[in-house]
Amino acid sequence: MGKAGEIRVIALGLIRDGERIFVSEGYDPVKQETFYRALGGGVDFGETSHAALKREFQEEIQAELTNIKYLGCIESLFTFNGKQGHEIVQLYQCDFVDSKFYQLESLIFSESQHHKHKALWMDISRFKSGELRLVPEVFFEYL
Template sequence: MNKAGEIRVITLGLIRDGERIFLSEGYDPVKQETFYRALGGGVEFGETSRAALEREFQEEIQADLTNIKYLGCIENLFTFSGRQGHEIIQLYQCDFADSKFYQLESLVFSESQTHKHRALWIDISRLKSGELRLVPEVFFEYL
């Protein structure tokens, strides 16, 4: 989590397989709400957003990416766990290099010692219908 008043630069990868998309599941304890977002993470000083994307997928789920294509930049203002957040998102479309990831229902990964997350394939129709919450909502423009 970033410090108060800090704008965080992150990179996220949209991985689509037909009518489903690979997302990580999050939970906001204050809003008591589950949400879904693309996988990725922070861009470190001196690192390109594309290199950060590849590093994050390696660190989090030991996955190599291929067909990486830059989609655009999104500014995201949000509230999470009762705190204001501000992100600049460098968004990429990509594919898994290893086809085994397309066979998985879901997987659990650790962002840190304390935070475990689940990543899973979700039918885009469930997000578009509002049954499941996609964040940030501007992602719908890229689906």
């Protein structure tokens, strides 16, 4: 989350393996709702979104990416933890270099000292059926 009243630019990686995608699990304490989104993170000043994507995957789960292809831009307006958020999402399709990531059930990574996140493979059908929530919703257009 950026500062209040700030538009944040983030780069997310859509990693697909057949009928499943690799996502991180989030939780909104105010809505008491679990949601999922692709991995990635903020683009730093002076950094391209392509470079940010690679750096974020390296930092968060020590993963190298390959076959990185730009998919498009999503403008995301949302409320998280009771606060209004505004993100410009640069979305990329990519693959893991190391095949071990395709064998994983799940992994725990930390975005900061206080936040532990779980990343895991989820069947796309579970999002399409509405059983699980994928954010931003526009993501479906790319699946």
